[in-house]
Amino acid sequence: MVLTLFMGRALQLQAFDSKAYANAAAKQMTHAVDLAPQRGTISDRYGTVMAATVPAVRIIADPTMIARNGVDKRVEMTDRQRRIGEANAPAMATILAKHLGGKEADYLAKLTAKDAKGNLASWVVVVPQVEASVWNKISKDLRAGGPVPGVKGGADYWYGLYKEDNPKRIYPSGSVGGNLIGLVRGDENAQGRSTALTGVEKALDQQLTGTPGREVYESSAYGRIPLGTDVLTPAVDGTNYTLTVDATMQQAAESALAKGATEAAASTATAIVMNVKTGEVLANANLPSYDPGKVSAIAAKGGLMNRSVESIYDPGSVQKVLTMAALADKGLVTADTRVQVPPRLPSGGGYINDSYSHGTVPMTARGVVAKSSNIGTVMLTRQLDKASLVNYLKSFGLGAKTGIELPGESAGVVPKPDMADYTRDQISFGQGLSVTPVQEAAAVAGVVNGGVYNPPTLVKSAATSDGKPVALPARTPRRVISKEASAQVRDMMEAVTQLDPKKRAIDGYRVIAKSGTAERSNGKNGYSGYTASYVMAAPADDPQILVYVLLDEPLNGHQGSGVAMPIAKQIMTLALPRYGVLPTTTPAPDKPIEYEP
Known part of the structure; x- marks a missing residue:
């Protein structure tokens, strides 16, 4: 009877429900990553760049990984691993304060954040946008590890911080043309989207933004599967605009x-x-x-x-x-x-x-x-x-x-x-x-x-x-x-x-x-x-240039x-x-x- 049950279950899994289980397994193994396009530049009529995008990242923390310093959740931690895990968040807070400024306590709160159920969170934005060069310095210190009280040799690596690309919009001309060029604000969300608020940035936002790409690949608990499916749809960068403005x-x-x-x-x-x-x-x-x-x-x-x-x-x-x-x-x-x-x-x-x-x-x-x-x-x-x-x-x-x-x-x-x-x-x-x-x-x-x-x-x-x-x-x-x-x-x-x-x-x-x-x-x-x-144009017989000036509510003459x-x-x-x-x-x-x- 037992053997018959086993055979029946095997028949169900392999003959009748095999496709459904295979699809479910494939779905669990399949991961997708959005690829952000590069936002287009805005230049004046002579090529002076007035708005551009430079590499930057969003720093993300996984408090569940930090508490275990990267030890798989399915593995029972040793005393050494537990001590290193306890030292991880304070060490990371020190490294972040060193390179980003601010108070260690503020970073520590994010590195140990909990979700609505009171469990350690798995995704927390530590810093929404920081230059890539700064992240490189932080990453170097994380890879170097550090001493841990009561643990010989300390930690070889501090695990649990990672980065996502989040390019930064810069305005080399500063306040020149501020109202005209406008601005883009980077939002603190998982998708890494930004919001164009004013000026040319907002009027031409869709064209400047470009089209996001996407990579779909298969991975296991130990990382990406080398010969697994990998489908890449490249991002299309935004349009670059040259303005009439000088x-x-x-x-x-x-x-x-x-x-x-x-x-x-x-x-x-x-x-x-x-x-x-x-x-x-x-x-x-x-x-x-x-x-x-x-x-x-x-x-x-x-x-x-x-x-x-x-x-x-x-x-x-x-x-x-x-x-x-x-x-x-x-x-x-x-x-x-x-x-x-x-x-x-x-x-x-x-x-x-x-x-x-x-x-x-x-x-x-x-x-x-x-x-x-x-x-x-x-x-x-x-x-x-x-x-x-x-x-x-x-x-x-x-x-x-x-x-x-x-x-x-x-x-x-x-x-x-x-x-x-x-x-x-x-x-x-x-x-x-x-x-x-x-x-x-x-x-x-x-x-x-x-x-x-x-x-x-x-x-x-x-x-x-x-x-x-x-x-x-x-x-x-x-x-x-x-x-x-x-x-x-x-x-x-x-x-x-x-x-x-x-x-x-x-x-x-x-x-x-x-x-x-x-x-x-x-x-x-x-x-x-x-x-x-006051409006004026010149030359009078064949005007080429017009200047119009307007003052609202002047008090010293009107x-x-x-x-x-x-x-x-x-x-x-x-x-x-x-x-x-x-x-x-x-x-x-x-x-x-x-x-x-």
């Missing part, structure tokens, strides 16, 4: 912006340098900023925004450039169009005033822009129907995301064609609508670029880890106004510089510009404080021509020769801004 110009813009914002006592500030012909952003400076390599996780969670795309505001009188562009393209205005500007203008049950007191002044459209007359702008704009005005603003890129390679971009707000008449009056001079700095800079660039709008971009090129080019999304230029209308607007904008050439002009170049001073919305159907801005203009001029003075823009050979014209009635 790190040197970025640093210069940030320095000029910091100095000017401090003098004006502004709460925040933005400066954008753009190639008018391509839409490439050469610098994108924001204050406050940060060093991506030194930002704590807590600060990162607080939101380290890039105000050039995330912050919306009323653009103020810089908007008059776009208003005049629409009027000129419709054939309603030229630079010499005449308008009698009264002291004030009725609108919506109240009155529109200029920033300065005056009587009735006979101005040309050129003068309306040069003297930034709200009244004159409204009078000229009332010739254009509201639907056409809205269509022009949308064609300039307002009210929609530009698609620039930054996260959190706002679309801004443009009123609908059925807006009230007084709303139409307000938006003509830059109140009652909302834009982002990048939107406004790109819109003005399109107007002065012969009427051709280029979507703003931060990415110049991309390549795989082995140097093969990667196709970028198409960014198609579009015509927004005629060449003739663009020339008329440039004529008007040059008068802004000629109104005070000693302060606003740049030696050797004819410059076009426009200042802006807008009341800031307080989010409660009212206004408080100001936004001061006029754009007073606090933002000097910053823009300083940046433009550096940019023109740096990018090989030839000096202007013709003198700036002296055209009338007023006329004799």
